[in-house]
Amino acid sequence: MTTRLLTGEGMIWPRITKAAQNAARADVAVAYFGKGGATRLPLRAGSRIIVDASDAAVKAGVTCPAELLKYPKGVQIYSRPGLHAKVFVFGKRAFIGSANNSASSSNLLAEAVVVTSDRDLVADARIFVRESATGVRLGPEELRRLDKLYKEPRFTPGTGSQRKRNRAVWISELDLGDVPRGYETVEDQEQEAAESIRRHDETTHRIDVSWNSVRPKWHKGDVIVQVFDVAGRSMVEAPGTVLQIRKWSNGRRTYWFTHTEHRETRRCAYDRMLKSLGRGWRKRLPFDRKLKADVANTLLAWWESRA
Numbered sequence: 448m449t450t451r452l453l454t455g456e457g458m459i460w461p462r463i464t465k466a467a468q469n470a471a472r473a474d475v476a477v478a479y480f481g482k483g484g485a486t487r488l489p490l491r492a493g494s495r496i497i498v499d500a501s502d503a504a505v506k507a508g509v510t511c512p513a514e515l516l517k518y519p520k521g522v523q524i525y526s527r528p529g530l531h532a533k534v535f536v537f538g539k540r541a542f543i544g545s546a547n548n549s550a551s552s553s554n555l556l557a558e559a560v561v562v563t564s565d566r567d568l569v570a571d572a573r574i575f576v577r578e579s580a581t582g583v584r585l586g587p588e589e590l591r592r593l594d595k596l597y598k599e600p601r602f603t604p605g606t607g608s609q610r611k612r613n614r615a616v617w618i619s620e621l622d623l624g625d626v627p628r629g630y631e632t633v634e635d636q637e638q639e640a641a642e643s644i645r646r647h648d649e650t651t652h653r654i655d656v657s658w659n660s661v662r663p664k665w666h667k668g669d670v671i672v673q674v675f676d677v678a679g680r681s682m683v684e685a686p687g688t689v690l691q692i693r694k695w696s697n698g699r700r701t702y703w704f705t706h707t708e709h710r711e712t713r714r715c716a717y718d719r720m721l722k723s724l725g726r727g728w729r730k731r732l733p734f735d736r737k738l739k740a741d742v743a744n745t746l747l748a749w750w751e752s753r754a
Contacts, residue, residue, distance in 0.1 A: 450563040458651070459546050459560050460487055460553035461751045463535055470494075470537035474576040478530045479509040481549035481600075483744030485517035487751060488535075488548050492521025497579045498548075500526035505593045508600030509549070512593040515585065524590070527582035533560075534572050540564050541572040550744045553751055554670065554686075555614060599740060616686070616743035617665050620734045621657055621675040629697035630658070637693065641706035644690050652710050655687060658702045664735065665689055671707060672746065674717050674734070681717035685709050686750055712750065724749060 453459050464487055467473060472493035480488075480498045490496060496518075504510045515524055535542040544560030546552045563569065583589070634656075641654045657673070665671060666689065673684040687707030695702050721728045724745070731742050738746065 448565050450561060450565055450568070453542075453544075453560045453562055454558070459542075459544075459558050462562070463488065463542055463546070463560075464748075464751055466535070466537040466540060466542070474534075474536040474573045476527075476530065476532045476534045476576045476579050477546075477548050478533065479504065479547040479549055480511060480514060481509060481547070481551075481744070482511050482514065482741050483550055483748040484511060484514040484548045486745060486748035487553060490518055490522050492519045494521075495523045495525070495576060495580060497525040497527050497530060497576060497582065499528055499530045500524075500583075500585060500590075500593060501528035502593070502596055504528070505596045506598055508598050509547075512590045512597055516587065516590050516594070523580070524585040525580045525582045526585055527579055530579070530582075532575070532579070534576055536569060536573045536576060539566075539569060541569045543568075543572060550747060554747055614668050614670065615665065615737045616670045616672070616747065617737060618672045618674065618732045618734060618746075619663075621673045621684075627658060627660075627697060627702050628699065630702075633695060637695075637704050637706070640693065641690060641708075644706075645708055646688070646690070647708060647710075650711075652708050654690075655684075655707050655709060657705050657707070659705065660700060660702055662703050663692060663705060664737070665692075665705070667691055670743075670747070671705070672750075683715050683717050683720050685712035685714070686747060720749070 453462060467489050471491060473490055474494070475488065475496040478499050498510055500510045500512065500515070505512060518524065533544055533546050540562060542560050542562050544558060546558045546560055552558055637656045638654065641656055645652065645654055669689045670686050671689060672686050674681055675684070687709040690706040690708055693704045693706070695704060732738070
C-alpha cells in the first residue's frame with residue numbers, strides 16, 4: 448500500500464496515461480475534457496467517465512465532444528454540469544488531484560495529484576465516481592449534437608490568470624551542420640544562461656541550446672519538436688519548452704540562440720513517429736510553421752504516452 452504526491456509541469460499526465468493503458472477498465476470523473484483527451488486518457492469498454500459536457504462548457508471549448516466520440520462503444524459517458532472533481536481509478540490505484548484532461552494541464556500548468564493504492568481510498572474514489580454518474584448519459588447522437596456547439600477556446604489558461612496569447616507548438620528541422628564561427632567563445636555562457644532559468648530538476652529534464660541564422664518564429668513559452676539528422680537518419684527530439692531566445696553576432700553574421708528544456712524521454716525515428724500517428728501525418732507537420740491546435744494536442748499527447 449502506497450500513497451504519494453505527484454507534482455510538476457509535464458510530470459502527471461504521462462503517469463495517468465500509462466495507468467489507463469494498462470487498466471482493463473476505469474472509473475473517471477474529470478470536469479473538463481479537451482482536444483487530445485482520448486489519447487491522454489485511453490479507456491476500454493466497460494469503463495465509466497463523467498465530465499462536464501454542458502452546453503456552456505462545450506461552447507467555452509473546455510470539453511470537446513469529438514474526443515468523447517472516439518471512445519469504444521462500451522465506454523459509459525455521462526455529463527454532470529458543475530462537476531469540478533478530478534478522480535481517476537484504474538484497478539487498484541487511484542489518482543486524485545487538480546488535473547483536468549487538457550493540453551494546458553498536461554504541458555503548462557503546475558498540477559498536484561495524489562496517487563494511492565490504499566484499498567479504502569481506492570474503493571471510496573470508485574464509489575464517488577459511480578455515485579456521480581447521475582447526470583445525462585451521452586450517446587453518439589447527443590455527442591454529435593454537442594459537437595456542433597463546440598468552439599475552440601479563446602485562450603490557454605496560465606497559472607492564476609489568462610494568458611494574452613496561446614502557447615504555440617512548432618516542429619522544426621534542426622541544422623546540425625557547421626558550428627557558427629566563434630561559438631566556442633560563448634558556448635559555456637549560453638549553457639549557463641539557460642541553466643539559470645531552468646524550471647524543472649536536472650534529474651528529469653535537460654537543457655539544450657540550438658541556433659538559427661534567421662530570427663525564429665517561436666517565442667518564450669512555446670513548444671518545439673525538433674527533427675535532426677543522425678548518420679543519414681531523421682530523428683525526433685522530445686518536445687521542449689522555449690525558455691528564452693538570445694541574439695548573438697560573431698562580427699560577420701547574426702545568430703539567434705534558442706534555449707529549450709526537454710523532459711528526459713528517449714528520441715524517436717521520425718518515420719516511426721509518423722507511422723504511429725497514422726496516414727497523412729507527414730503533411731500535417733510542416734516544418735517551422737505553427738501547428739494547428741488539434742494537430743499540436745495529438746502530437747503532444749503521443750509524446751506523453753511514451754514517457
